[in-house]
Amino acid sequence: MSRLFGSVRSRATLGATLVVAVALVAAGTALLLSLRANLTSEAGTRAERSAQSVASELAARTPLDKLSGLDAEDTPVQIVDEDGVLLAASEDLERISGTGTSEVTPAPERSDDDDRDDREDRDDREDGGSDDDRDDESLDPGEISPGASFTNGTATIDGDTEDYRFASVDVETPDGGRLTVHAGAPLAAEHSAVGTALTAMLIGFPLLLGVVAAVTWLVTGRALRPVEGIRREMAAITASEDLRRRVPEPATHDEVARLARTTNATLAALESSVERQRRFVADASHELRSPIASLRTQLEVAAAHPELLDLDGAVEDTVRLQNLAADLLLLARLDAGERPAGTRVDLAALAREEAAGRERVTVEAEPVEVSGSRGQLGRVLANLLDNAERHARERITVTVRREGGEAVLGVADDGEGVAEADRERIFERFVRLDAARSRDDGGAGLGLAIARDVAVRHGGTLTAGAAPAGGALFELRLPLAGADRGTPGA
Structure with missing residues (x-):
């Protein structure tokens, strides 16, 4: 494994794949969050319209049993009073959560005396309380609150349980006090869209990463192919010690081509240096051979016939050897970069x-x-x-x-x-x-x-x-x- 990822090609492929993977995960997460927020907002808008519609009917003195909003099949609706008592609910509503009250069965109808007492109690509270004690969002009779509050919850209608986005709207009825309308819009479309997008990402991202890895592997391999050719040729030159060979030079004008040209220039300089060194050794050997041979001949003659010893010639050959050795030593020091x-x-x-x-x-x-x-x-x-x-x-x-x-x-x-x-x-x-x-x-x-x-x-x-x-x-x-x-x- 370490050998596999020790190559430039493998590291480049892994690096590119990781970068794309991080980018895809970040982009995918942002897309899912944006999609979910938009669909949830759309569901909230639908729920608010439903709550506003029911509130409008209540503001127009429509009796609870005549409200058209309670008949919608996929829109759970609850109407509660200021004390949280459920006054009306959608037909076939079996269970609900997230609206502040889990009641689905309206409370028994109260008598007119009870209603009259409640109105009197409210009037007494309004008359006796100061302006600071009143609700900052007080409404006039028949007025609907301009905004809505939103929550998420669930509802079971006719045996089917789903997630909903609930909108709560307050309305001041002419004779019934302040009521709150809870209306919901299903989040099934949001869940379906987010799930579909997530599934597509889980399937598409690995495929896309595979394509990125494959393309990077091929492109990097193609880009590094000349480098591998240079490496093989340099290995062959090293094995054969033939400095006359040259590495292939790509026809491009990139860094690899410049590397090949520089390598060939280095090989040419090395070949010239080695050839110069060989000539130097051969010439030095040739130059040393003559005085050494002459000196040996004179010594051999002197050994056999001492009277024929040419002392001046022997000294001259020795001096020539000394001078030549000094010259060769100086050249060696200069070549070594002294x-x-x-x-x-x-x-x-x-x-x-x-x-x-x-x-x-x-x-x-x-x-x-x-x-x-x-x-x-x-x-x-x-x-x-x-x-x-x-x-x-x-x-x-x-x-x-x-x-x-x-x-x-x-x-x-x-x-x-x-x-x-x-x-x-x-x-x-x-x-x-x-x-x-x-x-x-x-x-x-x-x-x-x-x-x-x-x-x-x-x-x-x-x-x-x-x-x-x-x-x-x-x-x-x-x-x-x-x-x-x-x-x-x-």
Whole structure:
């Protein structure tokens, strides 16, 4: 069960169904209450009309046994006096409740003397009482109360018991004092309508919820189908380790399509990174093989013929191995995302320091400070000067200047320069453009690659171009110390 509702599709279906269920229950309850209130009000209106009709006859001095309202088949009527004594009731009325009196048999008729005494008692009470003691709703003889009071109850007529809505209306008769007429209207239509609506809801709501759940399940499944395709393809790529494969991209322009495009872009970057790493390992192995083989050969010859030991050559091969190992270690740290230190470095002082001892190098620099690793930036400048010395004919110029919010360090030589088509390729690892350059003279081809990576880690750039003297010009651009440039190496 937990696995079933662990899917987005199941949770979306359950959530949509619950929301619709709550909405349907709320709407259904409101509808039933409104329907019941309207039908009950309608029944009350009918009961009030019946009570008003009987009250009108009483106000017109119609005798009790001549009242037409007492003959209605489905309208129970009671007429009581001020003392609650039942004076008249509908024919075939067997039982009643909810009107204030449960009597269904009228009291015996009183004599004229009793009526006369009652009228005198009422007159005495009216004459002797103050205005405050009189009923606030006092009526004149022959007047009917404008409003009615309503109650719910039951009545049994000719053996049939039903629920009724009763209306009570007061009337001041010309000679009989105040009487109250209770008339009822059946609530059978209200019960039937409410019951029918409730039955329809009990049958229809589950069906509607089933339709909502099914539609949500299908729509969600259709929407998530590309996601499942992406998941399956990613699982296949993981199992096969074939980074050349790509996930399917839907033809839509929604979030799923953007997810697929981002996934493919990530796979492409990962493939490029893995391929670059493979080339790096292969090239590093190839570069290490030569000095190691040369050193081994010299040691084997020296072991057999000590007099033939080329000590200078052995030392040179050892130095090459040391330098190559240092370059590989630095590249590994850079690839791992090592962030440079945030110390202030004066590029002018650094340029003079690195140029010291190099005969053909001149420095033209103004004090400019950047933030970063002094050791790594010194390595960049050293690599650029080493590269320039291998190609310069007579002169190498190092310049340091401020340009806007950047510090610009330039290394120019008067050699043959770099062809425009090769100005980006020279920054690739283990790339040598000059076939005449041997490994002994030209190094392993990692100097410019290291310089470019260090520049990027410091939030800057390193580019190759043409020098004014016709040779190559390498420009390192770094943000000035304190400039807003984000996190280095990010």
